[in-house]
Amino acid sequence: MGHLIPVLELGKRLVTHHDIHVTIFVVATDAATTDSLLKSCPATITNLSIVPLPAVDVSGHVEPSDHIVTKLLAMMRHSIPNLRSAISAMPTPPTALVVDIFGTGVFPLADELGMLKYAFDTTTAWFLATAVYGSSAEDAVARHIGSKTPLEVPGCRPVRFDDTLDSYHAIGDRVYRDFQRVGAEFTTADGILVNTWEEMEGKTLDALRDRKAMKDLVRAPVYPVGPLVRPSPPLETTEPNDAVLWLDQQPDRSVIYVSFGSGGTLPLAQLVELAWGLELSGQRFVWVVRPPPVEDDDVSATFFSLGNGSQGGPHHGYLPEGFLSRTRDRGLVVPMWAPQAEILAHPAVSGFLSHCGWNSTLESITNGVPMVAWPLYAEQKLNAALLTDELQVAVRPESDSAGSMVRREEIEKLVRRVMVAEEEEEEGKAIRESGERALSRKLKGSSYSALAQVARELELNHQR
Ligand code: UDP
Secondary structure, three states: OOOHHHHHHHHHHHHHHHOOOEEEEEEOOOHHHHHHHHHOOOOOOOOEEEEEEOOOOOOOOOOOOOOHHHHHHHHHHHOHHHHHHHHHOOOOOOOEEEEEHHHHHHHHHHHHOOOEEEEEEOOOHHHHHHHHHHHHOHHHHHHHHHOOOOEOOOOOOOEOHHHOOHHHHHOOOHHHHHHHHHHHHHOOOOEEEEOOOHHHHHHHHHHHHOOOOOOOOOOOOEEEOOOOOOOOOOHHHOOOOHHHHHHHOOOOOOEEEEEOOOOEEOOHHHHHHHHHHHHHHOOEEEEEEOOOOOOOOOOOOOEEOOOOOOOOOOOOOOOOOOHHHHOOOOEEEEEOOOOHHHHHHOOOEEEEEEOOOHHHHHHHHHOOOOEEEOOOOOOHHHHHHHHHHHOOOEEOOOOOOOOOOOOHHHHHHHHHHHHOOHHHHHHHHHHHHHHHHHHOOOOOOHHHHHHHHHHHHHHHHHHO
16 A cells, blocks of 8 residues: 555646546555555546556466565566556557556566656655665675665765665565666666655755766656645545544544554564553553564564455454553554544644654654654665654654564653654654645645656657
């Protein structure tokens, strides 16, 4: 969902603000995810269609133990024949193909069909700069990992070893090679769209545009088009939801929302510490809980499970004994999935303990909710570093001396802290307002103008 949501929002903006006709092809991984995307697309938007592509069997091309990134890339590559047929069947040949990070392997199809090709980085400019630079500087990545020293991406904030990308820890593995290929393929696009904005990451965007500093790696124009976030629907149009109904009963600005995204899970021992931390904090909370990975007791391991899991049941046998009854009056535990956009927009919510997925981060920022940054996988540690060290809109827990477990006392402290985070709120307000300005059509904000530029290119190319 973290990839589908910004793609959908980009499509909506291209249609509503720039008069572009958009078709979104979704490669099905599971029916629940495709369904929920289709449901979240308002039927009232004309010129925007969502076309599910059939699931593809990649079992002969990946190992069951391969990383999720490797599997997704394989699915996309093997979807090329389906995509070719679907595009060829369109009444008007489309002008451009936009892919997200998992789709750069489809670029040859755009070349074959004479389409412009754009890459859409659904996360930060810092991630983009790191991935692109890292793909051309394997020695530097090897040193960064081998000697645990920062990766100096030209013109950007250095990437600390502790915050580095997941795939850099897998040097030599297939996922590392796959990721490096994606970094290189990004640079072959005609344009790169990024879900960020000038005021958010100005220095990094400048670095990406500095061809000399980046050694001509990024020749394509970089368009910051964010913050693209799913708007929370007006409450009267949504189905009553238990979590929202519960929030309605709570005082304003009294609840911390705890969630690790569409697939994040915590190992059992860490989950138990989090439960204790929440309980000891004495704060009201809504906690979206996913069961810990099976047979795993290693607190350094974190996992991602595919699908939005909306079918999850209330099985909380792994929570500390008596936790649910002791916190009944001030806490709500929601299994698997909650309507996050609505929750973060609710007046009762004033803190978010988050895995720092970029959508969650943007939803938090645009709702003015300070965060406890608890990154798990992918580029989330980079996001956490940006939020805490640079933007100061989040606080970040310290792990124990082994560096792998966040203890209950630390959680208790930070949960309390974020509920009275005046400094972070002040910083957050400035960033939120800059995001609103960036997107404003009336003010011709930077992100609006960047997307208008892309739209102009499409029009020019279409006329040719
Ligand atoms: N989300 C949600 N309910 C949940 C978990 C996630 O609505 O219980 C949404 C969330 O609002 C966000 C997206 O799923 O828009 C997750 O994207 P993000 O980039 O934060 O993380 P990812 O799931 O990709 O790790």
